[in-house]
Amino acid sequence: MCSVVGYIGQRQSCALVMEGLARLEYRGYDSSGFACVDNETRRLMSAKSAGRLSQLVTRLQEKPIDGTVGVGHTRWSTHGVASEANAHPHFDCTKKISLVHNGIIENYLTLKKELEAEGHVFLSQTDSEVIAHLFERAFEQTKSCKKAVMQLVSQLHGAYAVVIVMEEHPELLIGIRKSSPLCIGVGDGEMFIASDVLAFAGKTDRVSFLPEKTFTLVTKDKAAVYDFDGQLLDLPVEKLDSVWTATEKQGHEHYMLKEIYEQKSAIYKTVSLCQSFGESVWNSIGISADLIKNTKRIKIIGCGTSWHAGRIAEFFFEEITRIPTTAVLASEFRYRTFFPELDTLYIAISQSGETADTLEVVRMLNAHGQKVLALTNVASSTLVRESEGFLLTQAGPELAVASTKAFTTQVAALYWLAARMALERTVISDGQFKQCQEELLMTANILENGLDAYKYQIFEKLALFYSNFSAFIFLGRHSTYPFALEAALKLKEIAYVFAQAYPAGELKHGPIALIDEKTPVCLFSHPDPLIYQKLLSNAQEIKARKGHLIVFAFEGQTELQALADTCLMFPAVNSHLAVLSMTGVMQLFMYAIARARGCDIDRPRNLAKSVTVE
Numbered sequence: 001m002c003s004v005v006g007y008i009g010q011r012q013s014c015a016l017v018m019e020g021l022a023r024l025e026y027r028g029y030d031s032s033g034f035a036c037v038d039n040e041t042r043r044l045m046s047a048k049s050a051g052r053l054s055q056l057v058t059r060l061q062e063k064p065i066d067g068t069v070g071v072g073h074t075r076w077s078t079h080g081v082a083s084e085a086n087a088h089p090h091f092d093c094t095k096k097i098s099l100v101h102n103g104i105i106e107n108y109l110t111l112k113k114e115l116e117a118e119g120h121v122f123l124s125q126t127d128s129e130v131i132a133h134l135f136e137r138a139f140e141q142t143k144s145c146k147k148a149v150m151q152l153v154s155q156l157h158g159a160y161a162v163v164i165v166m167e168e169h170p171e172l173l174i175g176i177r178k179s180s181p182l183c184i185g186v187g188d189g190e191m192f193i194a195s196d197v198l199a200f201a202g203k204t205d206r207v208s209f210l211p212e213k214t215f216t217l218v219t220k221d222k223a224a225v226y227d228f229d230g231q232l233l234d235l236p237v238e239k240l241d242s243v244w245t246a247t248e249k250q251g252h253e254h255y256m257l258k259e260i261y262e263q264k265s266a267i268y269k270t271v272s273l274c275q276s277f278g279e280s281v282w283n284s285i286g287i288s289a290d291l292i293k294n295t296k297r298i299k300i301i302g303c304g305t306s307w308h309a310g311r312i313a314e315f316f317f318e319e320i321t322r323i324p325t326t327a328v329l330a331s332e333f334r335y336r337t338f339f340p341e342l343d344t345l346y347i348a349i350s351q352s353g354e355t356a357d358t359l360e361v362v363r364m365l366n367a368h369g370q371k372v373l374a375l376t377n378v379a380s381s382t383l384v385r386e387s388e389g390f391l392l393t394q395a396g397p398e399l400a401v402a403s404t405k406a407f408t409t410q411v412a413a414l415y416w417l418a419a420r421m422a423l424e425r426t427v428i429s430d431g432q433f434k435q436c437q438e439e440l441l442m443t444a445n446i447l448e449n450g451l452d453a454y455k456y457q458i459f460e461k462l463a464l465f466y467s468n469f470s471a472f473i474f475l476g477r478h479s480t481y482p483f484a485l486e487a488a489l490k491l492k493e494i495a496y497v498f499a500q501a502y503p504a505g506e507l508k509h510g511p512i513a514l515i516d517e518k519t520p521v522c523l524f525s526h527p528d529p530l531i532y533q534k535l536l537s538n539a540q541e542i543k544a545r546k547g548h549l550i551v552f553a554f555e556g557q558t559e560l561q562a563l564a565d566t567c568l569m570f571p572a573v574n575s576h577l578a579v580l581s582m583t584g585v586m587q588l589f590m591y592a593i594a595r596a597r598g599c600d601i602d603r604p605r606n607l608a609k610s611v612t613v614e
């Protein structure tokens, strides 16, 4: 979603804020802005631009402004189009208060009407601008920054991470957090405030994460943190993990490509972390061994790619652990009738750990006393803080909007967890558990070998041919059906090509009407002989209707290979891990199509990396 970055210190803020914004631009990028108390005029100055951050950079080069306190923002539009007027920072009527906001103010219309009736003039269509005018009113009434924030938050409904710079208080940055992340980078004689640590990684390795419903008054030397009742809090300063500073493309054309190639290592690291828990695994992840032994049901919650990982894991938990499992979409689950079940283990999956839909479900589950295990890539995330226990994937920073290595590490961690729970419940033996771990690592090797084996064919032949089609159908059965959903999502989000995923058995119940030469069908096979036979029949149905067939198949599946117009073959693996073995090549294929179509792969249109609004 949007990113907020603020700086206060002895250095000039513009370059530091712009660098922070550039690092977070993957989170939202349809307009941007910067404001500071200008060195020369001592007045609050700003520059804004619709479009990418590079346009703001050009504007600032043409007409520089700078000062030792500044804030910046990249926007992902919710209220109002992506225009200069709607870009942040927003101002109060006197132009002495500027602020940037990430989140949604739900009661902004009521507040706006009230403020307009009092004579406040609004210049944008955004919900965020009401915060500036409300703060103006509160500051006028209280003459105190602290009291003004307390008055402000008592009037706002919704989610917000806000950073304020005031002309009257150039010695101060104000940060406010409710349901949207905000952290403080603690330097020597300087402070950063941002929606993500990446913004200041490398500038300081000390960080404090603002807890829910708190605000901070930050000077260059100190951050005083208060709860919404004004009580001073003692906030720990943590050391930032250095892995989160390695954010370069390292010679790859896109972050997505780099991240595709990092998958083997990310899986190895994730498995190695899991193995390091040894006998104290349940203590380490914060879920009681009793719950693990007595769990009768598992419900997995997530959105997008994380939900797909959960859907694949349904098969791990049901077939290896023997526990009925359902993966649900967070945005849907929240609005269904909820039946509290104390012997259910809830697993919330989120790469970022900041996805609003997923967090709201976790909060609802917590309110009912349910146990939630978070599976996330970000140790400092809200999801970790708000869940009973957590297991961290070791993907490292994932900067491309399209999730790749986060997905594979989620699938690997869930497979490991299913096997470890099965061992705990004596469903499998120690020897079988070891074999599961070995096969998992072996599959990571297969994933990487597939990239080497197919890269030339994909880039030089397949991508050029398939980039000309305007719609695709993806089919799978059993665990390859959620994998088909993931493939279709990848193609849609990075190549802007319409793609529909179906369970192969459903084809004859309607979608078969779509089969023709113009709509390639990509079928993901399965190593299980029974499922393979069914998929083979589906492939024949497609060919009988002159469909164009792309097949991802496993060694020995020669009948399917013979039917295919394009066939990508994979070594036979443990059938649970089939999807993992095909993942790298599938992602590379979708990437190459998007590249051939000239798409902005790392920052697809209309999207944001971290979806912190509902």
Ligand code: M6R
Binding pocket: 303, 304, 305, 306, 349, 350, 351, 352, 353, 354, 355, 358, 401, 402, 403, 404, 489, 493, 609, 610, 611
């Ligand atoms: O951070 P999360 O895993 O919670 O994000 C969930 C989805 O927004 C995310 O997976 C999205 O679907 C990706 N862009 C897919 O590539």
